[in-house]
Amino acid sequence: MEENQLAVKCKNLIKIYGEGTGKIVALRGIDLEVKSGELMMLAGPSGCGKTTLISVIASILDQDSGECKVYGHELKDLNKDEKIAFRAKNIGFVFQAFNLFPTLTAAENVAIPLIIGGMDHTVATQKGADLLEQMGLGDRATSFPTDLSGGQQQRVAIARALIHNPRLIVCDEPTSALDGETGHKIMELMKSIAVDKTRTLIVVTHDSRIFQFADRIAKMEDGHILKVTSNYKEFE
């Protein structure tokens, strides 16, 4: 694969938690390439290292050894401030538990990445409301998260991950807190809005109901990637 087509390239990536007898090797030499514009899913049982892997890729966790390049930037070569700036510009996050700020409205929640980027909160909130409008949540822009359903909250979270137009979006179990039908709708939304030629999605999941939305699926177990396939039926 051409280097400039790659969104993510991990080579012999190792991550160890703790030390001595309590040492846990979470990633045992991961090799992974994710193309730009691809929706890649990381699947596997709990504790296999999926979340650790996207944490390293999202530069919120440091690897112990190996390489991890995101859009050409070797993460271990970036200092702390450079990583913060890199994340603010290039990474969008979607969390399992949504992690919406309960004291902010939906539009204000969506606006957070823009505010972090230095935009005035009034302007940013208006942009957030506009994006929610595009996503069919215009009437809920001023609602607080507690007034929204699970599906609506996750759509707000997706809007928040998209609003600053990042090149990589990492999603951790985005459908596990949703029923099957809502989960499907969320994945359809992500596939239609979030993925394009310049943007890549990496989704951690063990929800087999959404495997069909993946361009490729990496099966992980015990800190290794066992195989990468584009045929989701292999996992059913």
Next chain:
Amino acid sequence: MFYIAFRMLVGDRGKFLGIILGLSFASLIMTQQPGLFVGIMTRAYSFITDLGQPDIWVMDPTVQYIDDIKPMPDTYLYRVASVEGVKWAVPLYKGTIQVRLHSGTFQTCNLIGLDDTTLVGAPAVMLEGRIADLRRAYGIIVNLEGVLDKLANPPTYPGGPKIPLRVGQEIELNNNRGIVVGIALTTRTFQSQPVIFTTYSNATLFTPPQMNLLSFVLVKAKPGQNLDVLCKRIKRLTGLVAYTKQQFKDLTVNYYLKYTAIPINYGVSVLLGFLVGAAIAGQTFYNFTLENLRYFGVLKAMGTSDRTLLYMIIFQALIVSFIGYGIGVGCTGIFVFLTRNTVVAFRFPWQLFVFSTVGITLISSFAALLSIRKVIKLEPAVVFRS
């Protein structure tokens, strides 16, 4: 980001009010209790404050504070007056006297005997009568508190209000006749006893016979005199001690600080207020941060720097400090307003303002520091933990 910090803070009203309550309580205690303490200490030397004219007070060397009277022979007045640099020197009698009330009971009062000629030391504010009337036979001036309360006439019917003492009325001072010729406004004394002013010669009549009556010699320095130098000169030449007004006030306050439990009692109150306020505010603010740790983690993951998070927490701490301090000082203000015409002593000098501001700042900083440490050490990867 300050907008987000503000919304995070005020969004949870219960927690927000808890922090505000803690800081308000602390600032109330830290302003009201020391205010009372300063007020009481001010009353301890109110008599020195009220006597505006003299620069120097001369007295027996064993005097420890304003009410510790050690009478001196009258001839000492002339010794002091003859010291170089003294413009004038007048005698002052200060003591207590038993006044027999119209109800038949007795009331202890402060009796002030002023120089017959100059009446130096007379009250500055007369509500009724004239100071010069003190020179009339048996003339006395009574302060307002005495007139309205402790020296007032008995009620006309049981349980009725006391009838204030009037100008022209007679009272019995130690089996001697005294005629009220004026009513004056004075600062309340430490013991809140009525104050009766008369001339020095009348004072010698009213008080029981004793060898010496001169309590203090009040001195006015010649223009350009260094008061400290003059005090030392008086001490050297007369064998008495001489203090400037401020030195005598300090001597009096130091006596109360050293020999009474007043400062300890108030100090304990202030300390407890500080500690309880710090505990409530610190704990609530820390809990607030802990409960929002996940959201601070989200901000961190999304690209907010530690420095920005630090500013956010400081901003939150400043908001609660500002509001809490405002409410606390406001409550103290209400307390002062409600007690303005009562026996309650209260003073709020600028030093107290600085003290309470520093106290609240310390509490807020403590609360913020606890939280900052937690947030700065937070790994952004926490956001992926369910």
